[in-house]
Amino acid sequence: MLSPDLLAEAGRQMAICNACRYCEGYCAVFPAMERRRTFTDTDLVYLANLCFECRDCYYACPYAPPHQLAVNVPKVLAELRTETYRDYAAPRFVSRLFRRNGLAVGLIAVAAVAIVALLVLALRGPSVLFATHLGEGAFYAVIPFAGMVLPASALLLYALGALLVGVVRFWRDTRGTLRELIDARAVVRATRDALGLEYLKGGGAGCTYPDARFSHARRRLHHLVFYGFLLDLAATTVAAIYHHVLGWQAPYPLGSLPVVLGTVGGVLLLVGAGGLLSLKRRSDRQPADRAMLGMDVGFLALLFLTSLTGLLLLALRETPAMGTLLAVHLGTVGGLFITLPYGKFAHVAFRYAALVQNSIESRRSSGA
Ligand code: SF4
Ligand code: SF4
Structure with missing residues (x-):
């Protein structure tokens, strides 16, 4: 309440x-x-x-x-x-665990990495974890394909389902009918505003963040995070098509589409999340909410670590460090998925619903 x-x-x-x-x-x-x-x-x-x-x-x-x-x-x-x-997060008893959000996100990420590493050690042994694995299927010599994909898919579905329940609750409370959520004109305008980060442009000079001076830094860094995230999603989708449709197993060559998309996405995400963390560190605390700050830092740190471990895995995949990096990367991704509905990622869903509502309201008030 x-x-x-x-x-x-x-x-x-x-x-x-x-x-x-x-x-x-x-x-x-x-x-x-x-x-x-x-x-x-x-x-x-x-x-x-x-x-x-x-x-x-x-x-x-x-x-x-x-x-x-x-x-x-x-x-x-x-x-x-x-x-x-x-x-609005669902289920409510889980969302209560995230009252101290930054701490909770940190503990869950560490626990997820430890669980994956310990499971690999227990089930495959140090001789597999610390060995060099080369060629097609090298990753699956350390962690079987099903052991990677099934838990990650289950966690992602859980996160998306929990977010959807939260947004539907939010929409019903603030607006009333679900039919309006699919108002095409409002959805198009809200999507344009969200993708362009329209309101971070201020009057054209940017916004007053991290301090009283106008700057475009926050909007540009947000764009890097957003498009980096989309490119990584595209890389995972293409890799899934390679695996399931074409029967090609990872790791893929450096010039292949999933690796190129994943590398560019990872770099954008790393720079964007790192830059936003740096802005947060320097930002004026007077107009800030401490709890929101902790939530922001927890989420950005997880994004940063996810892209960093992914890029390190790419760079060192033909060395004995590959098994450890794979376990750490998958644990970090797992921690990110678990915490998605209860942390800063939720703002994507709630703000988008608010933008759709704003579009409907402003159209009605202008009589269009
Ligand atoms: S209400 Fe929020 S978005 Fe609007 S000017 Fe103030 S801080 Fe910026
Ligand atoms: S009271 Fe302050 S924040 Fe509110 S509209 Fe006036 S100047 Fe802006």
């Missing part, structure tokens, strides 16, 4: 902003706020998930702390988003 005190504080700040309206051109939050005279709890949850935490409104606000009105919109909306992710 969302904290009544937090909802009251978010409602208080939105009421002040609705009277002031100085920031109405900054992002989608303010026009959506202005379409309301009062704010229900679900209105506030919706507004929180529309916010991209660009912080422009914080640095522009004459009522920000130390003013006695203490308006700090990015912070209060980030706190509400953190609670949204917990409250």
